[in-house]
Amino acid sequence: MPRTLFEKIWQPHTARTYGTRDLLTLDRVFLHDMTSLPAFETLRERNLAVADVGRTLAVIDHTVATAPGRTEETYPVMAPTVRSFRREVTERGIPLIGLGDPAQGIVHVVAAEQGAVLPGMTAVCGDSHTCTNGALGAIAFGIGSTEIAHALAYQALWLPRPKSLRVTVNGVLDSWVSGKDIALAIISRFSTDGGTGCAVEYAGSAIRALSVEERMTLCNLSIEFGARVGLVAPDDAVFSYLEGRPRTPKGAAFDAAISAWRDLASDNEAHFDKEYSIDARSIAPMVSWGTSPEDAIPVDGAVPDPGTARDRSQRSRWERALVYANLEAGKPILGTPIDVAFIGSCTNARLSDLRAAARVVDGRKVAPAVRALVVPGSSGVKRQAEAEGLDRIFRKAGFEWHESACSLCAALGPDVVGRGKRCASTSNRNFENRQGPGSITHLMSPPMVAAAAVNGAITDVRTLARTLA
Amino acid sequence: MTGKLTGLEGVAVPLLWDNVDTDALVPAAPHKRINGGGRDRLREILFHEFRFDAAGQLKPDFVLNEVQFAQGPILLAGENFGCGSSREVAVWALLDYGFRAVIARSFAEIFEQSAYKNHLLPATVDAPTHARIVSALSRPRPPQMSIDLLARRIAIDDQSIGSFSADEMGLEMIVQGVDEFALTAQYIPDIAATQRRLTEACPWLAG
Numbered sequence: 007m008p009r010t011l012f013e014k015i016w017q018p019h020t021a022r023t024y025g026t027r028d029l030l031t032l033d034r035v036f037l038h039d040m041t042s043l044p045a046f047e048t049l050r051e052r053n054l055a056v057a058d059v060g061r062t063l064a065v066i067d068h069t070v071a072t073a074p075g076r077t078e079e080t081y082p083v084m085a086p087t088v089r090s091f092r093r094e095v096t097e098r099g100i101p102l103i104g105l106g107d108p109a110q111g112i113v114h115v116v117a118a119e120q121g122a123v124l125p126g127m128t129a130v131c132g133d134s135h136t137c138t139n140g141a142l143g144a145i146a147f148g149i150g151s152t153e154i155a156h157a158l159a160y161q162a163l164w165l166p167r168p169k170s171l172r173v174t175v176n177g178v179l180d181s182w183v184s185g186k187d188i189a190l191a192i193i194s195r196f197s198t199d200g201g202t203g204c205a206v207e208y209a210g211s212a213i214r215a216l217s218v219e220e221r222m223t224l225c226n227l228s229i230e231f232g233a234r235v236g237l238v239a240p241d242d243a244v245f246s247y248l249e250g251r252p253r254t255p256k257g258a259a260f261d262a263a264i265s266a267w268r269d270l271a272s273d274n275e276a277h278f279d280k281e282y283s284i285d286a287r288s289i290a291p292m293v294s295w296g297t298s299p300e301d302a303i304p305v306d307g308a309v310p311d312p313g314t315a316r317d318r319s320q321r322s323r324w325e326r327a328l329v330y331a332n333l334e335a336g337k338p339i340l341g342t343p344i345d346v347a348f349i350g351s352c353t354n355a356r357l358s359d360l361r362a363a364a365r366v367v368d369g370r371k372v373a374p375a376v377r378a379l380v381v382p383g384s385s386g387v388k389r390q391a392e393a394e395g396l397d398r399i400f401r402k403a404g405f406e407w408h409e410s411a412c413s414l415c416a417a418l419g420p421d422v423v424g425r426g427k428r429c430a431s432t433s434n435r436n437f438e439n440r441q442g443p444g445s446i447t448h449l450m451s452p453p454m455v456a457a458a459a460v461n462g463a464i465t466d467v468r469t470l471a472r473t474l475a
Numbered sequence: 476m477t478g479k480l481t482g483l484e485g486v487a488v489p490l491l492w493d494n495v496d497t498d499a500l501v502p503a504a505p506h507k508r509i510n511g512g513g514r515d516r517l518r519e520i521l522f523h524e525f526r527f528d529a530a531g532q533l534k535p536d537f538v539l540n541e542v543q544f545a546q547g548p549i550l551l552a553g554e555n556f557g558c559g560s561s562r563e564v565a566v567w568a569l570l571d572y573g574f575r576a577v578i579a580r581s582f583a584e585i586f587e588q589s590a591y592k593n594h595l596l597p598a599t600v601d602a603p604t605h606a607r608i609v610s611a612l613s614r615p616r617p618p619q620m621s622i623d624l625l626a627r628r629i630a631i632d633d634q635s636i637g638s639f640s641a642d643e644m645g646l647e648m649i650v651q652g653v654d655e656f657a658l659t660a661q662y663i664p665d666i667a668a669t670q671r672r673l674t675e676a677c678p679w680l681a682g
């Protein structure tokens with residue numbers, strides 16, 4: 007029987023079946039400071055222990071400050087949470103990467119950098135963007151706090167077997183069009199629940215041509231497409247990405263792993279429950295206008311008119327979104343003034359993202375009224391960027407250069423956009439109040455955010471890049 | 476944990492938006508403010524940004540602020556309810572407010588799974604059933620809804636209005652008032668055997 011990539015990982019990890027659910031064994035459980043505490047409470051109430059600390063890794067990232075010089079105590083509101091988290095994990099012998107640790111960063115970025123997620127694995131974390139590391143050919147997904155407790159206690163979870171969906175992207179991307187734009191194009195075309203109940207495999211020549219980091223961006227946004235799991239078949243690009251990382255097998259063991267990983271691809275005749283496809287050449291730099299990631303349009307497009315919505319409920323949602331985002335239907339999105347520019351989050355704050363943004367920023371200045379900040383995805387990314395001089399490019403232009411954490415992605419720490427303020431953001435969610443009460447978010451790629459920072463308004467990076475050359 | 480739940484009766488609160496996300500259910504800012512306050516304070520911050528204005532005053536036009544809809548215990552929503560962040564506090568906040576069921580056209584997966592685990596019923600209805608419920612709710616006096624979990628039926632003012640679907644194991648957990656921890660404990664040997672088999676073939680999977 008021909009099998010999909012997903013089935014090749016899911017089936018051997020299934021310990022039991024009960025009706026429509028499988029008891030899936032888990033290779034890795036990642037923890038962070040925001041959603042894990044209730045899980046420890048549950049473990050205590052039930053008198054359960056952590057089954058295998060060797061398969062766990064805890065990171066401090068969600069609720070902390072990012073301003074230079076920060077510590078775990080800098081943000082007093084959440085410092086007690088961070089302290090409790092630190093105590094809970096150390097008491098249980100769970101390896102912890104806290105602030106000040108050179109490996110610290112956003113949990114999904116750290117997991118990949120450490121080689122803690124490998125092809126063919128199952129991995130979970132109490133954050134919906136755990137799907138990021140599906141880019142390495144793993145089944146990685148977000149879970150709730152009760153599920154974290156269950157995963158820690160049994161190293162397994164009961165899950166409904168997802169349907170399979172393949173999204174094929176063929177063709178060559180235009181310059182300045184990236185993984186972020188592919189993701190936003192997919193979500194806007196097939197809607198924010200287009201992938202609900204499915205494990206999505208991204209395939210096609212445009213996907214194979216993406217760097218591993220761009221695949222991470224794409225897989226990261228699978229959850230905004232409704233899919234808990236997104237993955238790409240691992241290839242040589244992934245193997246060389248993984249080589250030499252702290253937790254990656256070494257020497258002959260690595261070679262043995264690679265030969266096993268080569269089988270991790272959907273068979274030619276494999277059946278998918280759903281198939282979507284999209285032409286890479288049709289994708290422009292994307293920008294979101296409303297309050298759902300599906301509210302994304304090409305940067306040279308117009309804010310949609312609710313009169314053209316597909317049904318009544320979409321129309322009323324669009325009407326509310328227009329009021330919230332303070333935009334006028336039918337007007338071009340280009341030129342919309344922004345107040346904040348944020349380059350950060352597990353979606354788009356890896357080294358290649360910072361490099362792409364720096365290319366746009368180099369030799370330019372952030373518009374006077376704009377607060378612009380770079381929050382690297384990990385302390386490792388920050389160090390590498392500094393070694394390349396990217397921090398100097400950003401700082402010279404007027405960007406703030408921060409320590410790594412989630413920051414403005416979810417406004418769980420002290421960083422917020424501000425009421426009524428408009429933010430060009432490389433993150434993943436433009437929900438109402440997501441970046442702090444009253445914040446207005448426009449999702450876009452790192453070069454697009456850089457261009458918006460420079461012009462003080464939503465800008466087509468392709469136009470700006472031309473004036474540079 | 477709650478007891479067995481086979482039936483549910485009361486007012487259904489119509490919040491007919493699509494894509495109600497978990498940031499909307501439990502926004503970060505007020506959640507940080509009550510941090511350490513425990514799950515029994517979550518009712519204060521459910522839908523916080525919609526219930527209260529910037530000055531902390533009730534917004535009269537939000538459905539939960541209408542007297543007849545102040546209680547629940549059933550929430551009626553549109554499509555893709557509970558999308559976004561995995562935060563389980565979204566489920567706890569609905570429960571703490573007094574909701575025991577959400578009826579929607581569809582649910583986001585993580586939310587749906589967390590709902591089952593906390594015995595909040597996520598009832599999925601098809602478009603015609605949804606439309607019938609919506610039109611019944613537009614009566615001047617909010618009608619009484621009843622949900623029969625065993626028969627998977629929804630009735631309004633004692634008239635059957637349609638059926639709902641739910642995950643088999645999830646529904647069973649709510650009906651029986653149990654969760655899967657006890658079930659899983661019986662399968663520890665199966666989990667161990669699976670892991671052994673996997674790590675023999677792929678030693679790098681071990682920690």
Ligand code: SF4
Pocket residue numbers: 068112113114133134135351352353411412415416434
């Ligand atoms: S950056 Fe945002 S999405 Fe990513 S882990 Fe942090 S809060 Fe979650």
